[in-house]
Amino acid sequence: MSNIKIQDSRKRKQEMCSVLSTVSLTDESSVHKSTAGEEETLTSEKPRLHWGKQIEFLLSCVGYSVGLGNIWRFPYLCMQNGGGAFLVPYILYLILCGTALFFMETAIGQSTGLSTIRIFSMIPFFSGLGWCMVFASGILSIYYNIIVAYTIYYIGMSFNWVLPWSHCDNEWNTPQCFSFSGNETNNQSLHGLSTGVRRTAAEEFWRYNVLEISEDISILNGIQWKLLLALIAAWILTFVCMCKGILSSGKVVYVTATAPYIFLTVILIRGCTLPGAWYGIKFYIVPDWNRLKSIDVWISAATQIFYSLGPAWGGLITFGSFNKYTHNVQRDAILIPIICGSTSIYGGFAIFSVIGHLMYATGTNDTEQFVQQGPGLAFIAYPQALTMLPGAAIWSVLFFLMLFTLGIDSQFSTLEAVTTGLNDRFPRIVGKHRMLLTLVVCFVEFLLGLILVTRAGFYYFELLDTYATAFSVVVIGFLETIVISYLYEQIVGSNCSTRNQDFMFS
Template sequence: MAKNVGADGRETWSSSTGFILAAVGSAVGLGNIWRFPGVAYDSGGGAFLIPYLCALLTAGIPILFLDYAIGHRYRATAPLAYRRMAKKTEALGWFQIVLSFVIAVYYAAVIAWACSYFVYAFDLRWGQDTLNFFVGEYLQVGDPEISTTIVPAVAIPLVLVWIAVLVVIALGVTNGVQRINVIFIPLLFIAFIGLVLRALTLPGAAEGLNALFTPDWSALADLSVWIAAYSQIFFSLSIAFGIMVTYASFQKRKANMTSSGLVVAFANSSFEILAGIGVFATLGFMAHQASTSVGELEGLTGPILSFVTFPAVINEMPGGTIFGVVFFASLIMAGFTSIISILLGVAASVSEKFGLSSTMSAILVSVICGTISVTLFSTTSGLLALDTVDQWANNIGIVVSAIAMAILVVWVYRRSELLRSHLNAVSTFKVGRWWIAMIGIVAPVFLSIMLIDKLRSLIMDGYEDLPQWYLGLFGWGTIAFVLVGAAILTMIPWNGRDKADFTPWPPLGDRAEEEARR
């Protein structure tokens, strides 16, 4: 398949469908399957859908539109797009890209676990004691330390994951990223619908759904429930860390951006609700088998749900082998489409900054990421390091990025009206000035509350009883690494595409934009 190239010489998606499937592939990831159901259950059950929908409409979709507007108007990955918008904001772009680099490094390890468990599902190799198998025999988890002991069962699939990522990214936007999403996303939805239908036929499924959807209306008065809703929407849409800016930059000049964004946002939320139904119908079966209630079960969210609780359910389920194979194949597809979106932004940014070919950049970035990933996360300390880095990268790094993006665009450089005009010039669904209020006031206010709450918790209470030196190294050290990396990359002179030869389209006659370009 030949590459699609736009009038400006930039590679493009072959169609809006290709872009939408790729964006859905980025948004629908592991967190949709193992995070949303548990968060909903802990946050009021059916009542949680009200703050969830509010968060989607007031923060998720508006910030998604903001990412789209920046990427599509300035035709570049986050660092160069921000630089073209206003020179001093380049550092924010690099903050997002270095953050993506960090997330990719540990995210690949979880995909490797899913690959191992996909193989194990054929003979239910995890046995009856699924917890001890996961943390003991498989991951060989030890004390919090910096371990150099490689676990072959993790390292081998992890290397294979990085080889696959390298191949897809090196093939480019059309032949690599788009093609894999066109195949994987329909398969993922078909597979997961099959899992849900099977789960609904299990004894106890109704009790599981009642546990998930029975509303606790008093939860709506709890601020933490609203924070949880904004947190879930925010983390599940792949916004504010450069991914959607990059994806939008590969859209054709005349592309219906807002309508595509609505499809992506609602497809992502639909999958989360579908995952909630499947997960809790399955947990209802597990509770039925144990003659207990869903509320008495442990491991209702995160990796423990996928790699401990679900294998235990599969052991008891008629036809469990088939269910397990399809479930872990779904995890692989969801994770893989997300990681290639993360790495595409990193590789394309390096290509633009240093003037490298897309293939050379893909090889360089994948080799560096893969080496760090195998070195840190295939060891006996990999699980603890991964969990710690993930907490700080997601709950601190991405939230800081979004707040900074909203403040710089709306209040400091006042580009919100220009970007709104751009979206309306190329899209059928027009956004009004309400959009500026959402990205400039509502979203940053809720995100700031989230950030303050999480900072207070991490500073005062620590995390998972881990020693302070460990949290300092893998937690706060992650944020320091992102900040220093962003500063260094910003100071390096541009050897590739800069903004001098770029003219935004369509011309909107914005004087501030012209001055920024000069």
């Protein structure tokens, strides 16, 4: 019996090795074959597509990794965790963990030419890992696109020369509303009211116009049609960007991955020329070294690396699988994390320079009054700060266009992991109907996201953002690292692994 097990183990090892060796012994356009158990399913598979140019892979990874979290999460973490001192664990994790994870995922995708589901099916015990990545990316895409919808709505409202969140004379404003431009209120004076119940005009616009938020998560109160239209537009744009897979998305990223840097630079230059900009920048960069003694600071830095670079979601493996076998992925694994980390730091200066001007104009040193995490920064604090600038509508359009481009390329890049995974797993069913598969996936995710445009939708958004994927992706990443770095060697064998790596990186 033991001899039979040994023979089965050797046979399995030979099959696994042949999968990886096939790539190096055949033409780059050949189909990467899977193990014997999948051969019948994959007989009709077409040759693997490759990126048109190497720059398309680079820009796609930048668009995937550099997202809204770099703008609305990183500055908040810096402020809460010691300012410049937070950069120490962040840069350390970026070098030691971020680069390694990025290289591991893109290299395994490139060496096999397979997406997540197919790769982990090589090891039956962990075959569910690939499906977990697909499901995690699918769930993320559901609520990530509602953020894109918010930015679309804000862009539309920014074309009013007098921004609706700059004053308290709107029908949705309450008696507690006040504006920094003149401290005016809607309907009555604030004299005698407790300062604890006062809300800025930007906050009331967010709560009572955009969200029309209900009092409880159980009170849906119907669909908001303005957000529904914005969500439809977001999903249509997502489908258009990825309707032909990397043939279309690889071209779109020339705009979506580079435009945010143009907008960010313009906003940074304007912000740094404003009076009081240094007040905000000081809170951002002046270090509090004592904060490094707290384990929470180190956990926050590690979590930010995980969220910004995007390992364990399947996107990096998917993008790597479209590389030519001899592509220099080692270079990209160093360059892209550096770009991602630098963007976070660069964006922090743009955010805090304008926040500093708002502090100067209002005569307060309380940054926590203005700097909030997540949507609070992007849709309340920063829009309020922009109302203090001459030509506020123009700066508002630029800011939300930047958020839109950051969001849309992260969105279709994440969804690419879902569609490519399904396409590779069911090639006979999908066949030549890749565009139809993309349409079906987008439509299903749109339907699942309809609850997010109800008046209780933001409660569900926060639930999904906090609990649906955060912990699960950490577990996926941990198991993925074990499978690829240890079990891969044990099952496939060091000789096969080394031979394929030497060929690929030569």
